[in-house]
Amino acid sequence: MSSSDTASITRMPFDDLQRLLQAIFQRHGCSPEVASVLAHNCASAQRDGAHSHGVFRMPGYVSTLASGWVDGQAQPQVSEVAAGFISVDARGGFAQPALAAARERLEDKARAAGIAVLAIHNSHHFAALWPDVEPFAEAGLIALSVVNSMTCVVPHGAHKPLFGTNPIAFAAPCHGAAPIVFDMATSAMAHGDVQIAARAGEQLPPGTGVDAAGQPTCDPRAVLDGGALLPFGGHKGSALSMMVELLAAGLTGGHFSWEFDWSRHPGAKTPWTGQLLIVIDPSKASGEGFALRSQRLVEQMHAAGLTRLPGQRRFQERAIAQRQGVALTQAELTQLRAL
Numbered sequence: 350m351s352s353s354d355t356a357s358i359t360r361m362p363f364d365d366l367q368r369l370l371q372a373i374f375q376r377h378g379c380s381p382e383v384a385s386v387l388a389h390n391c392a393s394a395q396r397d398g399a400h401s402h403g404v405f406r407m408p409g410y411v412s413t414l415a416s417g418w419v420d421g422q423a424q425p426q427v428s429e430v431a432a433g434f435i436s437v438d439a440r441g442g443f444a445q446p447a448l449a450a451a452r453e454r455l456e457d458k459a460r461a462a463g464i465a466v467l468a469i470h471n472s473h474h475f476a477a478l479w480p481d482v483e484p485f486a487e488a489g490l491i492a493l494s495v496v497n498s499m500t501c502v503v504p505h506g507a508h509k510p511l512f513g514t515n516p517i518a519f520a521a522p523c524h525g526a527a528p529i530v531f532d533m534a535t536s537a538m539a540h541g542d543v544q545i546a547a548r549a550g551e552q553l554p555p556g557t558g559v560d561a562a563g564q565p566t567c568d569p570r571a572v573l574d575g576g577a578l579l580p581f582g583g584h585k586g587s588a589l590s591m592m593v594e595l596l597a598a599g600l601t602g603g604h605f606s607w608e609f610d611w612s613r614h615p616g617a618k619t620p621w622t623g624q625l626l627i628v629i630d631p632s633k634a635s636g637e638g639f640a641l642r643s644q645r646l647v648e649q650m651h652a653a654g655l656t657r658l659p660g661q662r663r664f665q666e667r668a669i670a671q672r673q674g675v676a677l678t679q680a681e682l683t684q685l686r687a688l
């Protein structure tokens with residue numbers, strides 16, 4: 350948010366925001382079930398100050414639904430393909446309702462076998478990934494998820510974009526504290542943050558992207574208009590992005606980031622790809638207990654001088670929102686009401 354945005358902040362109770370978003374999703378063609386899942390996801394991102402995937406995304410959801418690119422009424426088909434492996438065909442709908450349809454069975458399998466995998470394909474993911482993993486850690490489990498997006502990242506050492514911004518999210522329980530959660534794009538910056546920088550007229554840090562001629566640029570417009578992003582951390586981030594393509598698309602049967610063509614659906618913004626979740630029950634491991642060991646690690650990190658854990662900023666923003674309401678700018682509120 351720019352300083353002029355922060356000057357116009359208004360606050361809304363979480364439930365009111367969720368209801369407003371649910372009404373928007375339903376008005377634009379989602380079933381009540383799908384609308385409820387997406388509204389909770391998007392309101393949670395806004396509550397936690399995850400601005401690149403909060404209400405900023407609503408015009409994109411709406412234009413995508415209008416374009417016919419995604420099915421807002423899809424009913425996911427869940428198949429238990431092996432003792433520890435569930436496959437979900439999202440049937441061209443959103444990934445979150447597909448996860449919701451399989452969540453209970455995934456958790457049961459993880460508790461029974463110690464580990465379980467959920468492979469979602471034929472799905473659209475347009476959101477932050479942490480809401481998909483955090484609830485497992487709150488239930489005492491460890492969860493890892495990956496999702497691939499649309500071609501906009503040049504692999505390290507290559508000369509044209511191929512990968513998506515391909516985030517990885519991880520959540521683990523920690524004794525006496527909030528779960529340990531990280532969620533990060535494998536690109537130097539999430540595509541949403543490049544759009545936000547362009548809108549705010551801000552420059553990007555060096556090393557974020559290239560222009561249409563493949564030359565380094567700090568201009569977000571040049572990255573968005575024919576240019577591309579770079580992986581974070583050179584060959585290391587590039588390898589992680591490749592891993593996400595392999596797990597989220599190669600393994601699930603979803604589209605790789607370059608495999609779908611939305612050109613005949615003007616307004617389409619949601620990548621039609623796949624998502625993988627791995628859930629582990631740490632109570633099956635030997636020793637003093639995983640959550641206690643997490644706590645010891647965190648204590649040592651603090652003793653080493655660390656002042657901010659991944660996820661900590663979000664939890665702090667959430668605590669403020671729970672007391673005062675979810676922060677929205679006047680412009681965001683006006684846009685939501687128009688939608």
Ligand SMILES: NC(=O)C1=CN([C@@H]2O[C@H](COP(=O)(O)OP(=O)(O)OC[C@H]3O[C@@H](n4cnc5c(N)ncnc54)[C@H](OP(=O)(O)O)[C@@H]3O)[C@@H](O)[C@H]2O)C=CC1
Pocket residue numbers: 399401402474475476477478479496497498514515516517518530531532533534535538539540542620657658659660661662663664
């Ligand atoms: N659906 C999709 O296809 C895609 C979705 N995304 C989403 O975009 C969102 C933003 O991604 P990205 O911009 O890479 O995330 P950030 O770089 O903002 O943050 C990545 C992680 O690092 C933590 N973190 C950030 N700064 C610090 C710090 N100084 N010290 C310790 N921890 C820190 C964050 O915690 P905290 O949250 O507490 O700040 C977060 O867990 C994610 O939710 C991701 O899932 C991205 C790409 C594609």
Ligand SMILES: O=C(O)C1=NCCCC1
Pocket residue numbers: 401474475476498499514534538539540541542619620
């Ligand atoms: O911010 C990103 O990067 C993306 N978010 C939603 C899906 C497309 C990529």
